[in-house]
Amino acid sequence: GAVVSQHPSWVICKSGTSVKIECRSLDFQATTMFWYRQFPKQSLMLMATSNEGSKATYEQGVEKDKFLINHASLTLSTLTVTSAHPEDSSFYICSARVGGTKDTQYFGPGTRLTVL
Amino acid sequence: EDQVTQSPEALRLQEGESSSLNCSYTVSGLRGLFWYRQDPGKGPEFLFTLYSAGEEKEKERLKATLTKKESFLHITAPKPEDSATYLCAVLANSGGYQKVTFGTGTKLQVIP
Numbered sequence: 001g002a003v004v005s006q007h008p009s010w011v012i013c014k015s016g017t018s019v020k021i022e023c024r025s026l027d028f029q030a031t032t033m034f035w036y037r038q039f040p041k042q043s044l045m046l047m048a049t050s051n052e053g054s055k056a057t058y059e060q061g062v063e064k065d066k067f068l069i070n071h072a073s074l075t076l077s078t079l080t081v082t083s084a085h086p087e088d089s090s091f092y093i094c095s096a097r098v099g100g101t102k103d104t105q106y107f108g109p110g111t112r113l114t115v116l
Numbered sequence: 117e118d119q120v121t122q123s124p125e126a127l128r129l130q131e132g133e134s135s136s137l138n139c140s141y142t143v144s145g146l147r148g149l150f151w152y153r154q155d156p157g158k159g160p161e162f163l164f165t166l167y168s169a170g171e172e173k174e175k176e177r178l179k180a181t182l183t184k185k186e187s188f189l190h191i192t193a194p195k196p197e198d199s200a201t202y203l204c205a206v207l208a209n210s211g212g213y214q215k216v217t218f219g220t221g222t223k224l225q226v227i228p
Binding site: 002004006034036042043044045046049091093095104105106107108109110112 | 152158165203205215218219220221
């Protein structure tokens with residue numbers, strides 16, 4: 001089956017610093033990658049949709065200057081949380097979409113971010 | 117606005133006691149409905165994609181069905197290892213692009 005990896009899986013940083021999270025599709029090329037965040041005991045909230053070679057589409061209420069998304073290739077997307085603050089602490093999950101007639105998305109294992 | 121509602125919020129079953137989870141949706145331009153299972157602290161694990169009303173898919177003790185308004189995830193003779201949160205999500209056309217909307221999940225606990 002399709003495998004999506006995320007790195008790092010767990011990160012702690014100081015307030016004001018920036019953190020980059022990588023999302024890779026390991027055995028397929030993804031037409032689109034999505035970034036989600038999930039707070040404890042809540043469902044996934046879509047942050048942005050990332051298409052290779054173009055600007056990401058952000059959901060309402062998500063600051064594009066704070067959450068920088070770069071989709072450099074069909075197998076790699078990165079999310080950079082800039083000037084992180086404690087309220088940015090969350091579980092960040094990416095997914096990679098396999099398009100075409102059998103549209104499906106596969107999720108990475110997630111990245112736990114804690115901002116002190 | 118697209119809406120996805122899952123019920124019940126939580127479900128406790130005895131091992132071997134079959135049941136169903138519900139996912140109701142209100143979207144325009146449905147392209148697909150996904151079912152995932154999520155264990156605590158991990159990313160969702162893909163289970164099924166359903167594309168059109170009347171479609172059914174099976175995997176081990178799980179069977180997913182789809183109508184024009186809702187989807188059911190049937191669990192037959194569950195085992196404790198089936199305990200997890202089950203999420204459904206819909207992929208739909210929204211404002212010129214495609215958007216995924218998740219339900220809040222059903223937390224399933226299977227007791228030995």
